[in-house]
Amino acid sequence: xxxxxxxxxxxxxxxxxxxxxxxxxxxxxxxxxxxxxxxxxxxxxxxxxxxxxxxxxxxxxxxxxxxxxxxxxxxxxxxxxxxxxxxxxxxxxxxxxxxxxxxxxxxxxxxxxxxxxxxxxxxxxxxxxxxxxxxxxxxxxxxxxxxxxxxxxxxxxxxxxxxxxxxxxxxxxxxxxxxxxxxxxxxxxxxxxxxxxxxxxxxxxxxxxxxxxxxxxxxxxxxxxxxxxxxxxxxxxxxxxxxxxxxxxxxxxxxxxxxxxxxxxxxxxxxxxxxxxxxxxxxxxxxxxxxxx
Amino acid sequence: xxxxxxxxxxxxxxxxxxxxxxxxxxxxxxxxxxxxxxxxxxxxxxxxxxxxxxxxxxxxxxxxxxxxxxxxxxxxxxxxxxxxxxxxxxxxxxxxxxxxxxxxxxxxxxxxxxxxxxxxxxxxxxxxxxxxxxxxxxxxxxxxxxxxxxxxxxxxxxxxxxxxxxxxxxxxxxxxxxxxxxxxxxxxxxxxxxxxxxxxxxxxxxxxxxxxxxxxxxxxxxxxxxxxxxxxxxxxxxxxxxxxxxxxxxxxxxxxx
Numbered sequence: 001x002x003x004x005x006x007x008x009x010x011x012x013x014x015x016x017x018x019x020x021x022x023x024x025x026x027x028x029x030x031x032x033x034x035x036x037x038x039x040x041x042x043x044x045x046x047x048x049x050x051x052x053x054x055x056x057x058x059x060x061x062x063x064x065x066x067x068x069x070x071x072x073x074x075x076x077x078x079x080x081x082x083x084x085x086x087x088x089x090x091x092x093x094x095x096x097x098x099x100x101x102x103x104x105x106x107x108x109x110x111x112x113x114x115x116x117x118x119x120x121x122x123x124x125x126x127x128x129x130x131x132x133x134x135x136x137x138x139x140x141x142x143x144x145x146x147x148x149x150x151x152x153x154x155x156x157x158x159x160x161x162x163x164x165x166x167x168x169x170x171x172x173x174x175x176x177x178x179x180x181x182x183x184x185x186x187x188x189x190x191x192x193x194x195x196x197x198x199x200x201x202x203x204x205x206x207x208x209x210x211x212x213x214x215x216x217x218x219x220x221x222x223x224x225x226x227x228x229x230x231x232x233x234x235x236x237x238x239x240x241x242x243x244x245x246x247x248x249x250x251x252x253x254x255x256x257x258x259x260x261x262x263x264x265x266x267x268x269x270x271x272x273x274x275x276x277x278x279x280x281x282x283x284x285x286x287x288x289x290x291x292x293x
Numbered sequence: 294x295x296x297x298x299x300x301x302x303x304x305x306x307x308x309x310x311x312x313x314x315x316x317x318x319x320x321x322x323x324x325x326x327x328x329x330x331x332x333x334x335x336x337x338x339x340x341x342x343x344x345x346x347x348x349x350x351x352x353x354x355x356x357x358x359x360x361x362x363x364x365x366x367x368x369x370x371x372x373x374x375x376x377x378x379x380x381x382x383x384x385x386x387x388x389x390x391x392x393x394x395x396x397x398x399x400x401x402x403x404x405x406x407x408x409x410x411x412x413x414x415x416x417x418x419x420x421x422x423x424x425x426x427x428x429x430x431x432x433x434x435x436x437x438x439x440x441x442x443x444x445x446x447x448x449x450x451x452x453x454x455x456x457x458x459x460x461x462x463x464x465x466x467x468x469x470x471x472x473x474x475x476x477x478x479x480x481x482x483x484x485x486x487x488x489x490x491x492x493x494x495x496x497x498x499x500x501x502x503x504x505x506x507x508x509x510x511x512x513x514x515x516x517x518x519x520x521x522x523x524x525x526x527x528x529x530x531x532x533x534x535x536x537x538x539x540x541x542x543x544x545x546x547x548x549x550x
Contacts, residue, residue: 086515
């Protein structure tokens with residue numbers, strides 16, 4: 001069941017000769033965890049902005065094609081561009097890269113309440129929804145803290161909880177860990193993984209950190225100059241190291257190990273039927289190495 | 294002089310009063326102090342404010358602010374004493390300038406003026422230290438029909454003060470690391486050295502404002518039918534306090550005219 005369908009999407013920023021996205025077609029299934037990656041300027045953020053409505057609601061430019069939001073109305077799908085940004089909040093939760101610029105309230109619980117207040121939720125229900133959103137992000141203990149006293153990783157989890165309180169079916173996150181330290185990054189990604197597994201929320205995330213996300217996601221999409229260069233489950237995508245090299249995206253170390261073992265003649269070619277699956281984590285790489293010894 | 298005008302959460306009975314009650318309190322004290330012209334009633338009013346500060350457990354902050362105010366009050370009184378023309382002349386420091394002579398009424402007027410200033414500032418300090426800004430703003434929206442957008446502007450501005458200070462510190466350090474000297478000589482030179490700090494700060498803030506607008510609208514800001522998470526209703530105690538305050542103002546008016 002699709003949740004977002006992108007059809008022939010082309011977008012150009014004003015005063016830019018080449019389009020930032022060119023003829024992109026992509027179907028995102030409900031409940032999928034999908035990672036959009038690519039070199040800087042490949043169009044990751046632009047694609048996400050088209051999905052969460054920042055394009056065309058905030059960002060001017062030339063937009064062709066459509067991003068369909070499925071089952072948004074009883075009658076079926078609607079183009080994201082036709083739903084106003086505040087209306088869209090009920091379907092798609094948006095988290096941005098800057099932890100500071102997206103927190104509006106002095107106190108954490110007020111931050112979570114902000115979206116509920118905006119969408120006219122009955123105040124009697126708010127306490128429960130705030131508590132649930134905080135618990136789902138593992139930050140119940142921060143409820144009464146001042147937002148200015150939080151670390152970057154805590155702020156990003158507050159930002160996720162704040163959009164989660166509106167019960168969206170889809171979360172769109174634009175490099176949410178780019179300003180975080182390794183601990184903060186790990187905490188944020190763990191929350192996303194659990195939201196996806198336990199609540200079936202569709203996760204669409206733009207990230208450079210492929211190594212960390214590969215074991216968590218269902219599908220990797222590699223962009224090159226506004227076009228989809230490669231997509232599929234991580235183990236499939238990692239079969240093509242030359243594409244990663246060409247795009248300047250680092251292939252995760254466990255996958256590089258598998259390719260090195262093939263080159264050394266220790267493993268059969270990875271696309272042959274008797275080849276082992278490409279390891280995604282250090283643990284999988286260790287198991288594979290031990291089997292060979 | 295460092296005056297704390299921050300909310301100090303102590304959970305006292307004064308803190309538990311509704312923001313509107315405390316706002317009316319500050320305004321009532323202001324009105325009454327304007328109606329009183331003798332130093333003694335003003336002094337009594339001032340001491341009762343200190344009593345309320347003790348009840349609210351914010352005495353320490355209020356007293357340190359009062360200490361700073363004393364200097365201002367002294368100069369204010371001195372100014373009035375010298376320039377108040379009416380009443381019996383007690384002495385004239387410069388005989389050729391009769392306008393500067395000190396009169397008995399001038400002394401009383403000067404002292405009253407200084408006390409009045411102390412009373413008004415103290416009453417608003419009491420209001421600010423015992424009431425969270427958010428409660429004040431929300432009660433303005435709810436009871437005085439201030440549009441929410443303006444109230445929101447104020448709450449968000451409060452939220453950004455720490456962020457702003459942190460950025461000032463970071464930019465300052467970054468510029469100093471590039472050998473920029475912030476401690477330039479005269480006032481004009483000082484002003485000039487501020488530019489490398491102010492310019493990046495303004496740029497960052499503008500960029501952040503744009504992002505924040507995006508973050509707000511993608512969370513439903515601007516939809517009709519907004520609700521409020523915590524609305525505080527004035528209780529029976531609040532009504533009683535407000536009635537008492539209004540009667541006190543009425544009594545002061547009757548006594549004066």
